[in-house]
Amino acid sequence: MSFSSEVKNEMLSVVNKPCCSFAQSYGFLLFGRSFSLKGVSLMTDYENLARAYEEAVRSLGGKSVRFSRSDAGRYTVLLPPGVDCRRVLSALGYDGSERRTRLNYANLRDECCRAAFIRGVFLACGSVTSPEKEYHLEFSISSKNLAVDFMKLFDAYNDLDAEQTFTLQPRLSARGGVYVVYFKDSTSIEDFLTLTGAQNAALRVMNAKVFKNIKNNVNRRTNFEMANLDRSVNAAAQQVDAIRRILRHNALSLLPEDTAQLALLRMQEQEMSLRELGEAMKPPMSRTAVNYRLKKILEFAKQFPDE
Numbered sequence: 001m002s003f004s005s006e007v008k009n010e011m012l013s014v015v016n017k018p019c020c021s022f023a024q025s026y027g028f029l030l031f032g033r034s035f036s037l038k039g040v041s042l043m044t045d046y047e048n049l050a051r052a053y054e055e056a057v058r059s060l061g062g063k064s065v066r067f068s069r070s071d072a073g074r075y076t077v078l079l080p081p082g083v084d085c086r087r088v089l090s091a092l093g094y095d096g097s098e099r100r101t102r103l104n105y106a107n108l109r110d111e112c113c114r115a116a117f118i119r120g121v122f123l124a125c126g127s128v129t130s131p132e133k134e135y136h137l138e139f140s141i142s143s144k145n146l147a148v149d150f151m152k153l154f155d156a157y158n159d160l161d162a163e164q165t166f167t168l169q170p171r172l173s174a175r176g177g178v179y180v181v182y183f184k185d186s187t188s189i190e191d192f193l194t195l196t197g198a199q200n201a202a203l204r205v206m207n208a209k210v211f212k213n214i215k216n217n218v219n220r221r222t223n224f225e226m227a228n229l230d231r232s233v234n235a236a237a238q239q240v241d242a243i244r245r246i247l248r249h250n251a252l253s254l255l256p257e258d259t260a261q262l263a264l265l266r267m268q269e270q271e272m273s274l275r276e277l278g279e280a281m282k283p284p285m286s287r288t289a290v291n292y293r294l295k296k297i298l299e300f301a302k303q304f305p306d307e
């Protein structure tokens with residue numbers, strides 16, 4: 001099951017107060033496939049979503065609503081033109097003569113209803129990408145006016161004086177003749193899902209975020225350790241090369257005794273760290289002392305060119 005349909009299922013299981021139930025139905029119908037005297041309808045791949053829409057149409061007086069399933073498995077719920085269609089529109093404050101359909105704020109009587117309405121809109125035209133893939137939640141809306149009206153609803157949630165504040169700043173873009181209202185950041189998506197009662201889905205977004213952070217940290221650390229390893233391997237290779245040149249010129253005895261001993265040890269133990277080299281010396285030597293002597297060896301070898 002896609003993350004979108006999981007979210008919708010969770011939203012459909014929310015138990016509404018009567019006022020909110022009305023508001024949710026309003027969002028569901030207004031943002032469906034059509035909402036006019038020519039018919040009120042929704043098309044979807046999900047049967048339970050189609051059934052919930054049918055129920056919403058009936059609850060507003062649309063008794064003649066029809067439910068059908070295509071051979072491809074797509075569901076269409078349609079309230080055809082006629083008396084019932086007029087009745088449903090009128091229950092929501094429309095007479096069908098509107099040149100442009102706008103949002104009727106009178107249907108969102110209480111603050112609680114606003115979240116239910118938004119939930120209805122998501123059920124009708126929303127989708128969300130699985131948070132493991134990317135953070136993206138959108139509403140695909142055919143009318144620009146409705147898209148703009150819908151976006152304004154979120155303003156109230158970003159008000160710092162509000163009882164419960166959310167970060168919900170949707171953006172708008174046009175895509176192939178439809179208007180897309182979308183959220184692109186994980187915080188907005190979490191807040192949106194929490195606001196609309198899809199708590200499990202919100203948790204899944206939070207978990208995905210935690211997991212991504214851990215993965216990024218591990219990668220960053222591994223890269224850092226690899227770079228360090230590269231550096232010490234390169235340094236050891238340079239030292240070994242210098243010592244070879246000194247040996248080739250029989251010049252080892254020209255070095256102080258402990259430095260000469262360290263040079264021989266480095267030739268044998270090319271993978272030892274500075275600390276390990278120091279510990280293997282007799283008597284043992286500090287890391288700083290090892291580092292100092294290896295630098296002297298490199299310096300000393302400069303007089304012996306490659307052959």
Ligand SMILES: [Zn+2]
Nearest residue numbers: 019020112113
């Ligand atoms: Zn309410």
